[in-house]
Amino acid sequence: DARVTQTPRHKVTEMGQEVTMRCQPILGHNTVFWYRQTMMQGLELLAYFRNRAPLDDSGMPKDRFSAEMPDATLATLKIQPSEPRDSAVYFCASGLALQGTTEAFFGQGTRLTVV
Amino acid sequence: GQQVMQIPQYQHVQEGEDFTTYCNSSTTLSNIQWYKQRPGGHPVFLIQLVKSGEVKKQKRLTFQFGEAKKNSSLHITATQTTDVGTYFCGSSGGYQKVTFGTGTKLQVIP
Numbered sequence: 001d002a003r004v005t006q007t008p009r010h011k012v013t014e015m016g017q018e019v020t021m022r023c024q025p026i027l028g029h030n031t032v033f034w035y036r037q038t039m040m041q042g043l044e045l046l047a048y049f050r051n052r053a054p055l056d057d058s059g060m061p062k063d064r065f066s067a068e069m070p071d072a073t074l075a076t077l078k079i080q081p082s083e084p085r086d087s088a089v090y091f092c093a094s095g096l097a098l099q100g101t102t103e104a105f106f107g108q109g110t111r112l113t114v115v
Numbered sequence: 116g117q118q119v120m121q122i123p124q125y126q127h128v129q130e131g132e133d134f135t136t137y138c139n140s141s142t143t144l145s146n147i148q149w150y151k152q153r154p155g156g157h158p159v160f161l162i163q164l165v166k167s168g169e170v171k172k173q174k175r176l177t178f179q180f181g182e183a184k185k186n187s188s189l190h191i192t193a194t195q196t197t198d199v200g201t202y203f204c205g206s207s208g209g210y211q212k213v214t215f216g217t218g219t220k221l222q223v224i225p
Contacts, residue, residue, distance in 0.1 A: 033213060043158070043203060043215040056212055091157060095213070101146050101165065102207045106157040 002026045004107035006092050012113045018080040021110045024073055025094030031102050032075045033093040034060075034067055037109070043091070049075065050097065082114045119144070119204055121216030129224050134191040136219035138204035146206060147180050147187040148213065153200045161189075194223045 005024040013019055025032050034046040047057040047067035057067060064083070069075045079086055089111050093104035119140045128134050138147065146165045150158040162171055164180035164187065171178045177190040191198055198221060205215040 035215075042217045045212060045214050048212045093158075093213075101163060102213055103148065103160050103163060104150075104158075104205070104213045105160065108157050 002105075004092055004094050004105055006090075006107035006110050008110055009108060010111045010113075012115065013082055015083055015114055016081040017114075018078065019082045019086075019112060019114075021077045021090050021092075021112070023075040023077075023092030023094075023107060025075060025092070026105055027073075029094035029096050029105070031095045031097045032069060033091075033095070033104055034075070034077050035091040035093065037089045037091060038087075046077070046090075079112075082112075084114045087113050118142075118214070119147075119206060119216040121204055121219055123219055124217065125220045125222070127222045127224060128194050130196060131193050134194050134198070134221055136189050136202050136204075136221075138187045138216050140185045140206070143184045144187075144206045145184075145208060147184075148205045148207065149178060149187075149189055150203045150205060150215075151200050152203065152218075156200075158203055191221075194221070196223050196225055199223050 007022045030051050032049040036044045046060040048055050049069050052069040066078045089109045091106050091109045093106045095102040095104045119138045121138050148163045149161040152158045162178050168182045169180040175192045179188045201218045201220045203215045203218045205213050207213045
């Protein structure tokens with residue numbers, strides 16, 4: 001049963017610390033999304049990769065957030081330094097872009113708490 | 116990106132009542148996707164509509180895409196407690212990036 005795997009599932013960290021979240025997309029998918037979900041903002045798109053190349057990271061605070069795909073089986077989202085306002089659930093999703101549409105398959109998310 | 120607004124934000128219904136959520140866009144959408152997120156879970160893809168005026172059904176769920184491709188609706192007939200969750204509409208626009216509406220949180224009262 002193919003699925004998107006995210007680690008860790010939960011993370012509690014102190015303000016100022018670096019946080020790294022990892023995602024293993026579904027094998028064969030060429031598209032990876034990072035979303036942040038909060039009660040106030042809903043599902044915000046932070047970054048988006050196609051064939052490992054970043055296509056859009058306009059939703060991401062550039063001063064502290066960075067997203068990379070070192071290889072086809074791993075996507076990372078880093079926050080340095082973390083702040084309490086970064087507390088949220090971070091979802092990775094992957095998909096196969098075909099003929100102008102992409103269906104997003106979500107991982108179970110990383111619940112981040114910054115204290 | 117293709118911005119979509121979703122209403123209502125919250126809906127409480129008695130079990131057995133019908134439920135509808137609406138997505139509206141100021142611009143023409145290339146497609147509309149619907150996802151369901153159970154409490155504590157992750158969004159799960161339900162369906163995609165691409166054609167103007169398209170209607171699709173999945174058991175008690177009916178999905179519609181407007182003629183102008185600027186709005187969509189999800190209708191649930193005779194809700195059950197298993198329908199509880201948040202329903203998101205989304206659209207894959209430029210470069211097929213998927214962006215979402217604000218979601219409608221459905222609570223079903225037994």
